[in-house]
Amino acid sequence: MALQFIGIDPNTGEGESPTVWADQERGELVFQGWKAGPELEAECADFKVPGHAKGIPEHEAVIRIPARMVQIVREACDAIERPHLG
Template identity: 40%
Template sequence: MALAFYGKDPSNPGNNCPAVFRDPITGDFYFQGETVTDPEILAMVAANSPILDSESVVRLPARMIEIIMEACRGGLQRTPGNV
């Protein structure tokens, strides 16, 4: 399986994550981002959708909305050097 890479946070000073990927066959999304550890946020999430032991909550900044939307549309894929 090869994931389609859609982009990384252009404002990240280390040019690392967060990043957005999508499986071109299943359409599933993969988000790489900061793992949320704030108990208040986790409690709010869990109040609406219990978090299983095999799951984690990740945060992507709002400034990545265009990258996320592009992945939702299944549009332009990027290569790691073309961020």
Template identity: 40%
Template sequence: MALHRLGKDPESPNGGSPTVYLDTDSGHYLLQGWKVTDPDRLAQLDLPDHETVIEFPRRMVQFFPEVAGEA
């Protein structure tokens, strides 16, 4: 698996997350973000045990090639 970092949150303090990655083998995106732990928010989701949810700011969609006008 080869991960390619597409972009880090320009507004994140200390250059931390969130970050968008592309797995060049599968063509899937990996998102690094803030773990959602609020029980009220989690209760509104249909979340299987083998999945997780992260919070990802809207400003980060600029790093997806489809949004940036790239192939």
């Protein structure tokens, strides 16, 4: 897997580094963010969406990234939509 670095939280400080990458080979966005914490995980696990199993599977995680990273996420979406050249 060859990840393309897209961006990091512009307000990154010591020990804080929400980051976004694009994996064009798999057509996926990859996020590093803050752990959601038990309260938010419980709320997400209890959220009811048609066709979506209740709970959070063991192989998945709920993370947070700051809204100030919206432009970085958009750039990652654009990167995934571009033809893969490598």
